[in-house]
Amino acid sequence: MPYPKIDPRKLDVFPLAERPNITRIEEEALDPASAAPAAGPESDRQIKQLAEAIRVARSRGAAVMLTYGAHVVKNCCALLVNWLVENGWLTHLATQGAGVIHDWEFAFLGQSGEWVRDNAPVGRFGSWEETGRWINLAVIAGAAEGLGFGEAMGRLIQDDGLELPPAEELRRRITEDPGHELTAARADLLWTIEQFGLRPGRHTVNHPFRRYSILACACGRRVPLTVHPGIGYDIIVNHPLYHGGAIGRAATTDVRVFTESVDRLDGGIYLSVGSAIMSPQVFEKAFSAANNLRRRKGRPMLSDHRIVIVDIQAGGGWDWSAGEPPKDNPAYYLRYCKSFYRMGGTLEYLQCDNRVFLANLVQRLRT
Numbered sequence: 351m352p353y354p355k356i357d358p359r360k361l362d363v364f365p366l367a368e369r370p371n372i373t374r375i376e377e378e379a380l381d382p383a384s385a386a387p388a389a390g391p392e393s394d395r396q397i398k399q400l401a402e403a404i405r406v407a408r409s410r411g412a413a414v415m416l417t418y419g420a421h422v423v424k425n426c427c428a429l430l431v432n433w434l435v436e437n438g439w440l441t442h443l444a445t446q447g448a449g450v451i452h453d454w455e456f457a458f459l460g461q462s463g464e465w466v467r468d469n470a471p472v473g474r475f476g477s478w479e480e481t482g483r484w485i486n487l488a489v490i491a492g493a494a495e496g497l498g499f500g501e502a503m504g505r506l507i508q509d510d511g512l513e514l515p516p517a518e519e520l521r522r523r524i525t526e527d528p529g530h531e532l533t534a535a536r537a538d539l540l541w542t543i544e545q546f547g548l549r550p551g552r553h554t555v556n557h558p559f560r561r562y563s564i565l566a567c568a569c570g571r572r573v574p575l576t577v578h579p580g581i582g583y584d585i586i587v588n589h590p591l592y593h594g595g596a597i598g599r600a601a602t603t604d605v606r607v608f609t610e611s612v613d614r615l616d617g618g619i620y621l622s623v624g625s626a627i628m629s630p631q632v633f634e635k636a637f638s639a640a641n642n643l644r645r646r647k648g649r650p651m652l653s654d655h656r657i658v659i660v661d662i663q664a665g666g667g668w669d670w671s672a673g674e675p676p677k678d679n680p681a682y683y684l685r686y687c688k689s690f691y692r693m694g695g696t697l698e699y700l701q702c703d704n705r706v707f708l709a710n711l712v713q714r715l716r717t
Contacts, residue, residue, distance in 0.1 A: 358589075358590050358592060359545070359590045360590075361477060361588060361589065361590055362473075362477060363477045363478065363479040363482060363483075363588075363589055363590070364474060364477055364478060364479060365478075365479055365480070366455070366458075366459060366478045366479060366480040366481055367459075369464055369469075369478060370464070370465065371455075371459075371461035371462055371463050371464065372462070372463030372464070372465070373424060373426065373461060373462055373463045374460060374461050375426055375428075375456045375460050375461065375462070375559060375562045376460055376559070378426040379426045379428065379429050379562060380426055380427055380429060380430055380705060380708075380709055381429060382429055382430055382432075382433035382709075382712045382716070384709075385713070386706070386709035386710040386712070386713040387705070387706050387709060387710075388706075389702060389706050389707070389710045390702075393700060393701070393702045393706070393707070393710070394710065396698065396700045397700070397702075397707065397710045397711055397714055398714055400619075400658055400698075400700075400711065400714075401711060401714035401715050403619060403656060404439055404619060404715065405715070407617060407618050407619050407656075408438065408439060410617060412614065412615070412616060412617040412618035412619075413441045413442060413611055413612075413614040413615050413618035413619075414439060414440050414441050414442075414618055414619045414621070415440070415441065415442040415443070415444070415611055415612070415615070415618070415619070415620045415621065416431070416434070416440050416442070416443050416444070416621045416623065417443070417444040417445070417620070417621065417622050417623070417625050417628070417629040417632075417633070418431070418443070418444075418445050418449060418622075418623045418624060418625060418704075419445070419446065419448075419449065419623070419624035419625040419626070419628070419629075419704075420445070420446065420448035420449045420451075420452055420624075421624050421704060422445075422449070422623055422624055422704050422708070423445075423449050423452040423453050423456070423462075423564065424452050424462065424463055425704060425705050426562075426705075427704060427705055427708050427709075428453070428456070428562045428563065428564050428567075429561075429562065430708040430709060430711075430712050431443070431564050431567075431708065432561075432564060432567040433712055434711075434712065434715070435564075435567050435568055435571050435573050436567065436571065437715070439715055440573060441573065441574075441611065441614070441618075442573065442574050442575075442576070442608070442611035443500075443564065443568055443573065443574070443575040443576075444500075444575065444576045444577070444578060444604075444608055444629070444632070445500075445564075445575070445577060445578075445625075446577065446578050446579055446580070446583070446584075446625070446628045447577065447579035447580065447583055447584035447586070448583075448584055449577075450485065450499070450500075450503055450565065450577055450579075450584075451481060451485065451584060451585060451586065453503075453563050453564055453565050454481065454484065454485055454503065454506075454507065454563070454565070455481060456559055456562045456563065457507050457557040457559050457560050457562060457563040457565075457566065458480065458484070458555065458556075458557050458558075458559070459480075459559070460558070460559040460562075464476075464478075475585065475588070476584075476585025476586070476587070476588040476589075477585075477588045477589070478585070478589075479589075480555075481585065481586065481589075482585070482586045482588065482589025482590075482591060482592065483589065483591055484506065484555055485503065485586050486586055486589055486591040486592050486593065486596075487512065487542075487548075487553070487591060488502045488503055488505070488506040488512055489502050489503070489593075489596055489597055489600045490538055490539050490542050490591070490593050490596040491512050491513075491514060491539055492505070492512075492600060493535040493538065493539075493596045493599040493600045493603075494515075494520070494532060494535045494536045494538065494539040495532070496531075496532055496535075496603065497600065497603065498576060498577070498600050498601070498603035498604035498607055499576070499577035499579065499597070499600035499601050499603070499604050500565065500568070500569075500574070500575035500576050500577045500604055501569060501574075501575070502600060503565045503577070504563075504565040504566055504568055504569025504570075504575060505569055506555070507557045507560055507563050507565055507566040507569070508560070508566045508569050508570055510554060510555060510556050510557055511552055511553050511554040511555050512552075512553055513551065513552055513553075514539075514543060514548055514549070514550050514551065514553060515539075515550060516550040517540055517543050517544060517550070520536050520537075520539060520540040520543070521540060523536055524536050524537055524540070534595070534599070535596065535599050538593055538595050538596045538599070539596075542591065542593060542596075546590070546591065574607050574608075574611060576604035576605070576607050576608045577600075577601060577604055578601060578604065578605065578608070578628050578632045579597060579601055581594050581597065581598070605632065605635075605636065608632065608636050609636040609639045609640055612633070612636040612637055612639075612640045612652075613640040613643070613644070613652070615640075615652055615655040616652060616653060616654055616655065617654045617655070618655055618656070619655070619656045619657075619658065620633065620655060620656070620657045620658070621658050621660065622657070622658070622659045622660065622686065622690070623660040623661075623704050623707065623708070624660065624661060624662075624704045625686070626661060626663075626684075626685065626686040627685060627686070629686065630685050630686050630688075630689035630690055631685070631689070633689070633690070633693065634689050634690075634692070634693060637652065637693050640652060651694075652694065652695075653694065653695070654695065655693075655694070655695035655696075656695055656696050656698070657690045657693060657695055657696065657697050657698070658698045658700060659686055659687060659690060659697070659698070659699050659700065660700045660701075660702055660704060660707050661686060661699075661701065662701065662702070662703055662704070663684075663701070664701060665681070665684065665687055665699045665701060666679070666680055666681025666682075666684045666687065667681065668681035668687070670687055670691055670697055670699060671697075674688065674691055674692075687699060
């Protein structure tokens with residue numbers, strides 16, 4: 351027998367405009383054209399070398415991937431990342447659920463970041479109508495078309511809305527071809543439309559701060575941006591529209607797109623900025639899958655790739671060029687170093703604030 355569970359349709363949600371926010375994007379966004387803050391001699395040396403390596407990689411058509419944590423968005427670095435996309439330096443971006451949430455809230459409201467200690471104890475943390483409604487609906491509708499999480503969100507922001515098909519059309523497609531690969535996703539969307547009384551046609555939501563969205567920029571430039579969430583990790587789970595099946599379908603599409611990009615990393619660069627858990631976990635599986643497919647086709651294994659990890663932590667005080675630390679050393683348990691160390695190629699750890707790193711990388715690539 352199934353265990354008791356809550357009915358999410360009974361959750362209260364509140365207008366996003368009622369929420370005090372920590373950050374206003376227009377006040378704190380970092381301008382790519384401004385002078386970068388000092389990085390320090392060692393970081394400056396590493397960033398200079400990285401910029402040159404990116405130039406070489408792109409000149410020969412190799413991939414340059416950037417996987418980033420939510421603080422890259424919360425720290426108002428979107429214009430820096432967008433400059434890298436717009437100028438052709440990045441071939442793939444990836445983030446997790448929180449990175450999407452802050453991106454969308456900045457694009458929609460120009461503000462983001464709530465006070466968890468104030469809201470969670472009174473049952474308001476994450477229970478924001480617009481954030482939960484539009485992110486969940488975009489992913490549910492996108493999955494029914496075969497889109498990944500990132501592309502569905504980028505399209506929502508870029509188009510200022512989305513289209514919902516009539517329920518009758520979805521039901522017809524499901525009935526006519528029940529074995530179609532999108533049938534389950536179409537059923538998710540049909541259920542959502544009928545449960546919540548959603549009308550067919552265009553649903554408009556304006557994004558007056560779209561220029562600060564990495565999702566929209568990547569979508570507009572046709573650079574893949576994949577999203578790798580966890581079920582129950584993100585505040586959108588506290589909205590009645592949340593559908594774990596649709597989230598999983600869209601994220602599965604994205605992990606396959608991510609693996610396709612990893613397959614082009616020969617001679618390329620993988621940047622992991624402020625993502626201590628998701629990035630290494632997703633990368634190691636994609637790296638193995640890409641090599642699995644290469645082996646089947648008789649292709650050589652991935653090689654000559656460069657992995658650059660950027661985080662503000664000290665990296666366990668371990669010199670990773672000396673090999674993997676023993677199990678009794680705390681550095682052994684730093685997943686964001688250890689997993690990448692095992693992926694071949696060359697590994698470099700750069701201890702730096704993500705704002706300082708990205709601003710200096712842009713400055714190096716501008717000159």
